[in-house]
Amino acid sequence: AAKTSGRNRLAYFTQSLHDEAQNRLKLMHDMHFAVENRQFELHFQPIIDFASGHVSKAEALIRWNHPERGMISPAEFIPLAEESGLIVKIGDWVFREAAAQAKRWCELYDIGLQISVNVSPVQFQSDALSIEDWLHHLNEIGLDANHLSIEITEGLLLNASDDVKEKLLRFRDAGIQVAIDDFGVGYSALSYLKRFDIDYLKIDQSFIQNLETNQNDLVLSEAIVMMAHRLGLNVIAEGVETQAQRHLLLEIGCDHGQGYFFSRPLPAAAFEEFLVKPVA
Ligand code: C2E
Numbered sequence: 001a002a003k004t005s006g007r008n009r010l011a012y013f014t015q016s017l018h019d020e021a022q023n024r025l026k027l028m029h030d031m032h033f034a035v036e037n038r039q040f041e042l043h044f045q046p047i048i049d050f051a052s053g054h055v056s057k058a059e060a061l062i063r064w065n066h067p068e069r070g071m072i073s074p075a076e077f078i079p080l081a082e083e084s085g086l087i088v089k090i091g092d093w094v095f096r097e098a099a100a101q102a103k104r105w106c107e108l109y110d111i112g113l114q115i116s117v118n119v120s121p122v123q124f125q126s127d128a129l130s131i132e133d134w135l136h137h138l139n140e141i142g143l144d145a146n147h148l149s150i151e152i153t154e155g156l157l158l159n160a161s162d163d164v165k166e167k168l169l170r171f172r173d174a175g176i177q178v179a180i181d182d183f184g185v186g187y188s189a190l191s192y193l194k195r196f197d198i199d200y201l202k203i204d205q206s207f208i209q210n211l212e213t214n215q216n217d218l219v220l221s222e223a224i225v226m227m228a229h230r231l232g233l234n235v236i237a238e239g240v241e242t243q244a245q246r247h248l249l250l251e252i253g254c255d256h257g258q259g260y261f262f263s264r265p266l267p268a269a270a271f272e273e274f275l276v277k278p279v280a
């Protein structure tokens with residue numbers, strides 16, 4: 001009996017691996033048509049400037065409204081898009097969509113809002129990524145480049161090729177600021193900070209989560225803020241969910257906060273409403 005059930009388990013296991021692979025293949029296939037079929041949507045999460053209490057930035061976060069499966073998280077499909085190479089085309093769409101919204105909101109509200117766009121390492125390193133096209137597009141729609149920024153991860157800078165260095169310089173020369181996303185969880189090899197011109201560190205939400213109860217997280221966050229300021233960088237705390245966390249972040253001199261305490265990522269229309277009402 002044991003043998004049979006073992007074999008059944010194996011069969012079940014093999015079957016679920018098979019389903020998993022099928023599922024991935026189907027998503028990869030469906031993703032090819034998702035841009036043309038307008039299935040992607042950008043949501044915008046407000047980033048609050050602690051000094052003024054106002055929204056000074058927003059992070060653009062992609063959503064996929066799949067016809068059969070409903071909303072699919074980027075955590076699920078971005079890795080597939082990276083594997084298939086489609087990330088460059090999707091990333092181009094994200095950039096243009098973010099630029100269009102930035103243009104609209106800057107004209108409507110004149111608050112110097114900056115929209116940040118996530119650029120995956122695969123996308124950044126791809127030859128198909130054309131910064132020239134992006135800048136040309138900004139020129140065409142008449143949006144100043146300083147209304148956009150990009151978020152990259154530490155891993156990209158760790159063993160950065162000349163090509164990566166050159167691209168990074170081109171972004172900054174054009175006036176597009178650069179943030180290090182999920183700071184602190186990756187490689188903790190800090191030497192890249194002195195080799196590259198970076199504008200923001202985004203402290204990973206895993207540090208913020210237990211800020212009130214875990215003394216180590218508070219000490220590390222404070223150290224990150226001090227180091228960043230000494231290097232001339234601004235700091236954004238990710239995943240701020242409570243008033244107590246906000247207070248502690250103010251105390252340690254953090255510059256900006258982003259998280260459910262202020263607002264979840266919002267569809268464009270709802271973000272626009274959020275912009276015009278005062279923040280807690
Ligand atoms: P990320 O860039 O670190 O984005 C922050 C994530 O934290 C978002 O998840 C956001 O919804 C979530 N978040 C914000 N505030 C809170 C909070 O207070 N508590 C908690 N628990 N979570 C919070 P999301 O939207 O699911 O995105 C996941 C990841 O997918 C992003 O992490 C980013 O790496 C990637 N991603 C999203 N949009 C894009 C895109 O347009 N292009 C690329 N290449 N990657 C993207």
Ligand code: MG
Pocket residue numbers: 059118151181
């Ligand atoms: Mg990000």
Ligand code: MG
Pocket residue numbers: 181182202204238
């Ligand atoms: Mg992050």
Ligand code: MG
Pocket residue numbers: 182
């Ligand atoms: Mg993340």
